[in-house]
Each structure stands twice: as structure tokens, then as C-alpha cells.
Amino acid sequence: MTIAGESARLEAERAKALIDAHLAAADAERVRAENFLIASDTEKRTARALAPLAAAGYHLLADRRWPRSRSAQVDLVVIGPSGVWIVDTKAWRDMTIAVGRVYRDQEDVTETFEALESLLETTRQALADVGLAPGEVHLVVAWSGRKNVQAEVGAVEVVGDADLLRRITRPGQRLSDVAIDSVLQSAVDLFPPVSAPAPIS
Numbered sequence: 001m002t003i004a005g006e007s008a009r010l011e012a013e014r015a016k017a018l019i020d021a022h023l024a025a026a027d028a029e030r031v032r033a034e035n036f037l038i039a040s041d042t043e044k045r046t047a048r049a050l051a052p053l054a055a056a057g058y059h060l061l062a063d064r065r066w067p068r069s070r071s072a073q074v075d076l077v078v079i080g081p082s083g084v085w086i087v088d089t090k091a092w093r094d095m096t097i098a099v100g101r102v103y104r105d106q107e108d109v110t111e112t113f114e115a116l117e118s119l120l121e122t123t124r125q126a127l128a129d130v131g132l133a134p135g136e137v138h139l140v141v142a143w144s145g146r147k148n149v150q151a152e153v154g155a156v157e158v159v160g161d162a163d164l165l166r167r168i169t170r171p172g173q174r175l176s177d178v179a180i181d182s183v184l185q186s187a188v189d190l191f192p193p194v195s196a197p198a199p200i201s
Helices: 006-056 110-128 161-169 177-190
Strands: 059-065 073-080 083-090 095-098 101-104 137-143 150-153 156-160
Touching: 006 059, 006 073, 006 083, 006 161, 059 177, 073 177, 083 110, 083 161, 101 110, 110 137, 110 150, 110 156, 110 177, 137 161, 156 161
Parallel strands: 083 137, 137 156
Antiparallel strands: 059 073, 073 083, 095 101, 150 156
């Protein structure tokens, strides 16, 4: 026997569960948006810090896609006399590097650095086709708001963003103007620009 009002109660519970799910999704998107805003600010700060390189024969490719990826992004690819530098800015408050592992607060985020190391290897292989030695391609994580930081996680370097300009220029003249032009042309193809996000429908 059907109890009076039972179907209405069940429908109300279903509607409430749907509302809760939408609110949770909205909260998650809000956090995601805030993270993107922080990333935008720190990446702009890194680009401003490296702007003087343009006068020294360097080229800065900002907001590029990873090779063969539709979503992964590279903050900056810097190409110039001292080689090729892939720059990834991290705005993490706390980061600890211990025994080859990376921790953000208590969370092990080493996989993020392993993915960056894979990007480095892909780039080295691609640019070898234009005669660039693997050792001339570097991947640096710029830790936003930090200075006097120097660490390595595999082949990935970690420096404070305040030290990034000095790190990039430290090797001096490694590439000729002809080599820079050749590598730049290949890098533009290898790292296509990030497309604008689709509009909200």
C-alpha cells in the first residue's frame, strides 16, 4: 500500500540531493577559479622579471601548450644565448624536497615533477633534430615569492623566482645567433599557443 505523501517526500529528497551536488560543484569551481587567478598573477610576475632578457637577445614564448597535449600548459619557454629554458611557476606556500620526493604541505606531489621531467626529455629529443645538444635544454620550476632557493628533483631545477633571471643568464653565451633562430622556429612549432577557453553556454 502506498503511503500518502511518500512520493512527494522522495521527490523532495532527490531535489535536495541534486541541490547539494550543484553546490559542491560550484564550490569546487570557485576554488579552481581562485587557483587560476593566483597562477595568472604569479606567471605575470615571472614574465615581468624576465622581460629584461629581450634586450639581450632572448625570446620569451608565453602560455604555450605541451607538445602533443590539448590541455597541459607551459608558462614560459625562453630561448636565447644561454640555451632553452622551460619555466613553470609554482605559487605553492609550502614545498619540501627530501630524498628525491616533493611535498606540498603533507601531500606528495612528486608526480608533477616527473611529468615536467618527461616534458624536458620530449623537448630535448625534438630539438635534437635541429642539432641542439640535450644539455642546452633546461626545465626550471620558479617558486613564486622565494629567493635563495636552489634544488633539483631529477633533471628539474627549483629556484626562487627572484633568482630566475640570474639562473638563466649564468651559463653565458652557449648558442650562436644562427642556432637561436633555428631553435626558436622549431620551438614555436613544438609549443603551440594556448587557445582561449570556450565561452560558457
